[in-house]
Amino acid sequence: MSTPLVSVSHLSHRYDQHSVLEDVSFDVEEGSFVGLVGPNGSGKTTLIKLILGIERIQKGSIELFGKPVQRFRNKGHISFVSQKANSFNRGFPATAKEVVGMGLTAGSSLFRSQSNINEQINQALEHVNMMTFANQNIGELSGGQQQRVFIARALVSKPQLLILDEPTVGVDTDNVQQFYQLLSTLNRELGITLILVSHDIGTITTQVNDLLCLNKTLHYHGDPNEFDQLSNEERSTFYGHDLNVITHDH
Numbered sequence: 001m002s003t004p005l006v007s008v009s010h011l012s013h014r015y016d017q018h019s020v021l022e023d024v025s026f027d028v029e030e031g032s033f034v035g036l037v038g039p040n041g042s043g044k045t046t047l048i049k050l051i052l053g054i055e056r057i058q059k060g061s062i063e064l065f066g067k068p069v070q071r072f073r074n075k076g077h078i079s080f081v082s083q084k085a086n087s088f089n090r091g092f093p094a095t096a097k098e099v100v101g102m103g104l105t106a107g108s109s110l111f112r113s114q115s116n117i118n119e120q121i122n123q124a125l126e127h128v129n130m131m132t133f134a135n136q137n138i139g140e141l142s143g144g145q146q147q148r149v150f151i152a153r154a155l156v157s158k159p160q161l162l163i164l165d166e167p168t169v170g171v172d173t174d175n176v177q178q179f180y181q182l183l184s185t186l187n188r189e190l191g192i193t194l195i196l197v198s199h200d201i202g203t204i205t206t207q208v209n210d211l212l213c214l215n216k217t218l219h220y221h222g223d224p225n226e227f228d229q230l231s232n233e234e235r236s237t238f239y240g241h242d243l244n245v246i247t248h249d250h
Contacts, residue, residue, distance in 0.1 A: 011060035035208035079154035103153035124156040144175030
């Protein structure tokens with residue numbers, strides 16, 4: 001069996017006296033599309049920060065591509081897309097193409113010609129169907145289009161793992177389904193391993209092939225279809241309150 005891209009083992013974390021993660025363990029296999037769900041305050045953001053090395057591990061361990069996160073140096077293997085929609089400065093003076101180019105690190109472009117760099121940027125825009133808007137100012141694009149550009153920026157370095165934290169926040173409802181379909185395409189056709197943090201359980205269970213339900217502890221890890229078969233009472237126990245799951249038509 002191949003080494004998991006991410007391996008979390010007995011991870012616990014506290015802020016002062018407040019416990020946010022308790023004995024969390026799971027693996028993310030290469031090529032999987034993982035959904036991470038849970039209520040507000042469940043520890044999802046802290047977990048992502050620990051995986052990205054932003055927070056220091058207090059108890060337990062995380063390995064990335066078989067190496068402890070503290071010693072992992074191949075940062076180009078992992079890209080991250082945050083909740084940009086609520087805070088992005090729409091007056092930022094850059095085209096979509098220029099924003100995507102910001103995803104190229106100095107090391108990844110040091111020995112490339114300008115034509116090769118342009119080809120890499122164009123390819124990333126094509127992957128998210130935004131080549132038509134390459135020269136348009138980022139602030140003139142819709143929320144859904146902007147988020148596609150930010151995914152292109154994450155893809156331009158050709159990562160093996162893409163982590164997205166609530167990427168549909170601020171994206172209009174009409175574009176949300178197209179956005180999820182884009183992620184599925186990136187996973188299937190480019191072979192990129194995805195970790196998607198979301199509150200939209202009704203949609204996420206139809207898109208991912210591995211589901212994590214976190215609320216301080218890991219209450220569920222497995223097949224999203226089996227999660228759908230659980231009773232509302234069981235799922236509400238995970239969340240600590242009544243849970244209404246809306247199923248979207250496709």
